Structures are given as structure tokens and as C-alpha cells.
Amino acid sequence: MDLQTINKNHVIVLLGATASGKSEIIQKLSDYLPIELISADSVQIYRRLDIGSAKPSKEEMKKFPHHLIDIKQFDEVYSAGEFVSSANALVEQINSRSNIPVISGGTNFYIKNFLYGMSQTPPTDSSIREKIQNEKERLGLGELYKRLQKADPQYADKISEFDSQRITRALEIIEITGKGVSSFALPSVVRDDLEIHIYAIKTDNTVLKTRIIDRVDKMFSIGLEKEVSCLINDGANEGMQSMKAIGYREFFIPELSIDEIKERIISDTVHYAKRQRTFMRSIPMVVERTHDEILNTILNDFT
Numbered sequence: 572m573d574l575q576t577i578n579k580n581h582v583i584v585l586l587g588a589t590a591s592g593k594s595e596i597i598q599k600l601s602d603y604l605p606i607e608l609i610s611a612d613s614v615q616i617y618r619r620l621d622i623g624s625a626k627p628s629k630e631e632m633k634k635f636p637h638h639l640i641d642i643k644q645f646d647e648v649y650s651a652g653e654f655v656s657s658a659n660a661l662v663e664q665i666n667s668r669s670n671i672p673v674i675s676g677g678t679n680f681y682i683k684n685f686l687y688g689m690s691q692t693p694p695t696d697s698s699i700r701e702k703i704q705n706e707k708e709r710l711g712l713g714e715l716y717k718r719l720q721k722a723d724p725q726y727a728d729k730i731s732e733f734d735s736q737r738i739t740r741a742l743e744i745i746e747i748t749g750k751g752v753s754s755f756a757l758p759s760v761v762r763d764d765l766e767i768h769i770y771a772i773k774t775d776n777t778v779l780k781t782r783i784i785d786r787v788d789k790m791f792s793i794g795l796e797k798e799v800s801c802l803i804n805d806g807a808n809e810g811m812q813s814m815k816a817i818g819y820r821e822f823f824i825p826e827l828s829i830d831e832i833k834e835r836i837i838s839d840t841v842h843y844a845k846r847q848r849t850f851m852r853s854i855p856m857v858v859e860r861t862h863d864e865i866l867n868t869i870l871n872d873f874t
């Protein structure tokens with residue numbers, strides 16, 4: 572594809588498990604193509620959550636434009652709907668500059684909703700939401716998750732037991748409609764209003780686990796414990812959406828030593844990477860290549 576002939580609705584989506592090397596590929600890609608990154612990462616949106624989110628360095632972000640990073644304070648919330656709305660607007664803006672939007676990040680729920688569109692769930696009901704929030708405070712999130720497992724096991728299996736926002740929203744939908752979230756299916760085909768090119772980094776299980784261990788070790792060596800401590804001192808707590816993320820939530824588990832927290836982060840990340848890879852395989856249009864092959868594959872499609 573000749574860059575001069577690219578029309579104004581091309582988008583690159585780069586998928587890959589945590590620690591598979593997405594950021595490295597995108598940095599290299601920027602040497603050859605006029606790209607701008609739209610970050611699909613529900614943790615990198617937060618200011619001050621730098622180390623645990625593996626946020627790009629300031630030097631990396633200066634190399635080419637990065638969007639949807641550092642857009643929220645740690646006590647704020649952000650939804651998939653907000654991401655899709657922002658991503659749609661950014662794609663249009665980036666294409667208008669004759670650049671290529673690259674959507675990539677660790678939150679496949681964001682990417683899935685961008686690719687397929689949002690499901691038509693009912694609007695929120697403030698009285699029901701307040702009731703469920705009160706129940707969460709009284710009974711604990713774990714009890715609400717157990718309730719969701721009974722009412723909508725298919726959806727409960729797809730989300731984390733620590734995902735307060737999705738658990739409470741799912742119970743709200745059940746109470747409003749009498750139906751589970753899984754009943755409100757996404758469209759079955761990828762949107763066709765954009766020329767979407769989807770790539771995924773293929774990784775060996777053993778290699779990926781080693782990369783995850785190395786990444787977590789590095790996080791602790793450069794100050795993850797101090798980063799979380801400073802956030803807690805400034806009011807961060809386990810009920811906040813930002814603190815539900817892997818790399819942060821483990822610090823709120825009672826009576827764990829630092830070594831045990833580290834091991835828990837590694838374990839949680841390995842399990843999350845497995846879910847990410849399952850999602851990658853579910854996308855019908857995806858082109859899967861190894862880390863060493865994928866850059867040339869993308870460049871061959873765009874040059």
C-alpha cells in the first residue's frame with residue numbers, strides 16, 4: 572500500500588499480551604510511518620500510576636503523539652464508552668492530519684468495544700445504583716461477585732472478581748431488566764466504517780512468563796512500592812477504580828509481605844495475559860506474527 576494513497580479512515584490495531592513487546596514495536600514503527608498512538612490502557616489513563624502501568628517514558632512520548640495517557644486523576648473513573656467516544660474522535664483527527672492512528676494497550680475490553688461497538692445496555696438508574704453501592708459497603712465486593720456468578724455466570728467468568736465498577740453495573744442491569752449482561756451481546760462483526768488492520772504478537776508461554784517476571788522485578792527495582800505508598804498517603808484506597816488494577820490492588824491484600832505482593836502481581840499478570848491471548852484468537856481479522864516478524868508485516872502492508 573502506497574502511503575500517498577491511504578484514504579482517511581485507516582487504523583492499525585496492535586494486540587498483544589502484557590509484556591509481549593507492543594510498546595517496543597510501536598516505537599520502531601514510528602521510525603517508518605507517521606503514526607499517533609491511541610492508548611487502550613485503563614491504567615495508563617491515570618496520572619501518577621506510572622511504574623505499575625508500565626507507562627511510556629517522557630522521552631518515548633516525545634517521539635510521536637500519544638493520546639489518552641495521563642487524562643484522569645487517580646480518584647476518578649473512566650468507562651469503555653468514554654474510551655470508544657474519545658478513540659472515534661481521535662481517529663478522525665489523526666487521519667485529518669494524514670497520520671495513521673495506532674490503537675494498542677492492555678485493556679482488551681476497550682478494544683473490543685471499539686471494534687464491535689457498544690452493547691445496548693439500559694441507562695443507569697441512580698436509586699438502584701445507590702442501593703447496590705450500599706450493599707457493597709455492607710457485605711463487601713466478594714459477596715456481590717458471588718451474586719453475579721449465580722445470576723450471570725457467563726459474564727462473571729469474563730471479568731475480575733476485583734472489578735468493582737463492572738460487578739456493580741452488571742448487578743444494576745440485572746435488577747433493571749431481569750437479564751444478565753451476557754444477554755446484551757455486542758454486534759457479531761467488526762465495524763466497517765473504518766479500514767481496520769488488526770495485528771497480534773504471537774508469544775511462547777514460557778518466554779512470556781519470563782518477560783512478565785522480568786518486568787515485575789524491574790517495577791520493584793525502580794520504585795513501585797514507593798509509588799503506591801505515595802498514592803495511599805494522598806488518599807488512594809482499594810475502592811477506587813484505579814487501585815483495582817494489577818500492580819496496585821495487591822498492595823491492599825492484608826498481611827502480605829513485599830515478596831508475596833510481588834509474587835501475587837506476577838501470578839495475576841500471567842493469568843491476565845492468558846485472557847488477553849484468548850481475546851486475540853477470537854478476532855477473525857487478526858494477523859498474528861511473532862515479535863520479530865510483526866514489524867515487517869505491518870510495514871509490508873503500508874509501504
